[in-house]
Amino acid sequence: MSVYKKTKDTLQVVWTFLKKPTAKYSLGTLLVVGFISGIIFWGGFNTAMEMTNTQEFCISCHEMRVNVYEEYKDSIHYTNRTGVRATCPDCHVPKEWAYKVVRKIKATNELFHKVLGTIDTPEKFEKKRLKMARSVWKEMKATDSRECRNCHDYESMDYTEQGRRSMQQHSKGLDEGKTCIDCHKGIAHSLPAMYEVDPSAAVNTK
Amino acid sequence: MKRSTLIGTVMMLSLGLLANQALAEQVHSLRGDNPLDAQSKEPKSMKWQDDRDPISRDYVQQPPLTPHKTKGYKINKNFNKCLTCHSWANYKEAGATKISQTHFSDRENNVLANIAPRRYFCDQCHVPQVNAPPLVENTFNPLQTIKRH
Numbered sequence: 565m566s567v568y569k570k571t572k573d574t575l576q577v578v579w580t581f582l583k584k585p586t587a588k589y590s591l592g593t594l595l596v597v598g599f600i601s602g603i604i605f606w607g608g609f610n611t612a613m614e615m616t617n618t619q620e621f622c623i624s625c626h627e628m629r630v631n632v633y634e635e636y637k638d639s640i641h642y643t644n645r646t647g648v649r650a651t652c653p654d655c656h657v658p659k660e661w662a663y664k665v666v667r668k669i670k671a672t673n674e675l676f677h678k679v680l681g682t683i684d685t686p687e688k689f690e691k692k693r694l695k696m697a698r699s700v701w702k703e704m705k706a707t708d709s710r711e712c713r714n715c716h717d718y719e720s721m722d723y724t725e726q727g728r729r730s731m732q733q734h735s736k737g738l739d740e741g742k743t744c745i746d747c748h749k750g751i752a753h754s755l756p757a758m759y760e761v762d763p764s765a766a767v768n769t770k
Numbered sequence: 771m772k773r774s775t776l777i778g779t780v781m782m783l784s785l786g787l788l789a790n791q792a793l794a795e796q797v798h799s800l801r802g803d804n805p806l807d808a809q810s811k812e813p814k815s816m817k818w819q820d821d822r823d824p825i826s827r828d829y830v831q832q833p834p835l836t837p838h839k840t841k842g843y844k845i846n847k848n849f850n851k852c853l854t855c856h857s858w859a860n861y862k863e864a865g866a867t868k869i870s871q872t873h874f875s876d877r878e879n880n881v882l883a884n885i886a887p888r889r890y891f892c893d894q895c896h897v898p899q900v901n902a903p904p905l906v907e908n909t910f911n912p913l914q915t916i917k918r919h
Contacts, residue, residue, distance in 0.1 A: 640842060728821035729838060732865055750849070757848040764857035766849050767890060 613668060619651040625678060628652075631689050635753045655711050655752065656700075663710075694756035701745055709744035716744065800905055816900035824867060825899075828912040833895035834867070840898045845891055852892045853885065 586594065615621060623629040633652075636642055641650040658664050683689040683696075704711070718738055723731045737747065749755065758766040804810040821838040843851035855864035873889035874882050 638842070727838070728823075729865075730821075750844075751842075754844065755849040762854065762857075762859070764859035764884065765851075765853035767847055767884070767887065 613664070616668065616671075617653045617657055617664075619653070622652040627678070627683050627689065631683075631686060632753045639752045641752050650715065654714065658707075658710060659714055690756075693754075694760065697749075697753075697756050701749060704745040705743060712744040712748075816902050819899045819901060826917050828910075829916060836893075836896050836898040838898065840893065843893075845893065850890060850892070852896075856892075857885070 623633045636652075641655070643649075657667055677683065681688075683692050718734075721734065723735050726734065733747065759768050802810060818839040818841060819837075823837065825835045825837050827834060840852075845851060853869075854860055855866040856869050858868055860866070861868035869885060869889075873885050876882060876886045877888060
C-alpha cells in the first residue's frame with residue numbers, strides 16, 4: 565500500500581511540475597530547445613531503429629548466422645550476375661514507416677524466444693522450421709508480397725524478356741491474382757520438410 | 771621348385787614395374803598433358819543453356835536431358851524442387867513433363883504411391899546442359915528410328 569502511495573505521490577509532483585506555466589524562460593528559448601531536442605530524439609530513435617535494420621545486426625545472433633544466413637549465402641539474392649544484393653531487412657522488414665514500426669514491435673516476440681532459447685541449436689531450429697516458415701509465408705501472402713515488390717513489380721516486369729517457363733508462369737500467375745510467395749517459397753532459405761505442404765514433392769520422413 | 775618360384779615372382783614384379791612406367795609416360799588425361807605439380811590451364815567457363823522445348827532422345831532408354839537451368843534447385847529428404855513441377859500432382863498446372871510411371875516402382879517391381887526412393891534424386895540421370903564442345907571427338911549418330919537427322 566505504501567509503495568502504491570509513494571508512486572502516486574511522485575507522479576503527483578511530476579504532474580504539478582509539468583502543469584506549472586514557466587515564468588523563467590522566454591517562449592523563444594523553449595521553442596528552440598524543444599525544436600532541437602525534438603530533432604535529436606526523433607533522429608536518435610530513427611537511427612537506432614535503422615541500426616536494427618542491418619544484416620550485421622540480424623546475424624549478431626547465432627540463430628540467424630548459422631542457419632538462415634548460411635543458406636541465404638547460396639541464393640541468388642546474395643550473389644548474382646549484376647551484383648545487386650538484397651539483405652535480410654530488404655525482404656523481412658517493410659520499407660514504409662508505419663508498417664516498419666509495427667514489425668519492430670512484433671519483433672519483441674523474437675527477442676522473447678531468444679531469451680527462452682527456443683531455437684538455439686540447429687536441431688531445435690529444424691523442428692520449428694515449418695512453423696516459422698508458415699508464419700512468414702502467411703504474412704507475405706497477407707501483404708501481397710509487399711517486400712518482394714519493393715524490387716520486383718508485376719507492372720514493370722517484361723515477360724517477353726523472360727525464359728520460356730517464367731514467361732508462361734508469370735502471365736498465368738498475374739491472371740489468377742497470385743502473389744509472389746504462392747510459388748516462390750524457399751528461394752533464400754532451405755525449405756522445411758515439405759511433405760505436409762506438398763506430399764508429391766517430398767518423401768515422408770515421419 | 772622353390773627357387774624357380776622365387777625367380778618367377780621377381781621377374782613378374784620387375785616386368786610389372788616396367789610396364790607401369792611405360793604406361794605412366796603415355797597417359798594423356800582429359801585435363802591435358804599437365805604435370806601433376808603444375809597448375810593446369812583454367813577451363814573456359816561454360817554457360818548453362820536457357821529454357822527450351824524438350825530435347826529428344828538419342829537412344830532408347832536414354833534419360834531425357836533437362837532442357838532448362840537447375841541452378842539452386844535442391845533435392846534432399848525434406849524437399850525435391852524438381853517435383854514441384856514434374857510430379858503427377860503438379861505437372862499439369864506447371865505445364866511440365868510428368869515423371870515416368872517407371873519411377874514409382876522399387877527394384878522388386880512393387881508399385882509405390884509416390885516416386886520410389888531409388889528414383890528420387892532426379893539429377894543422377896537427368897542433367898542440364900552447357901554450351902561445351904564434346905570432350906572427345908566422336909561420330910555417334912542416333913538411329914533413324916529414334917531421331918530424324
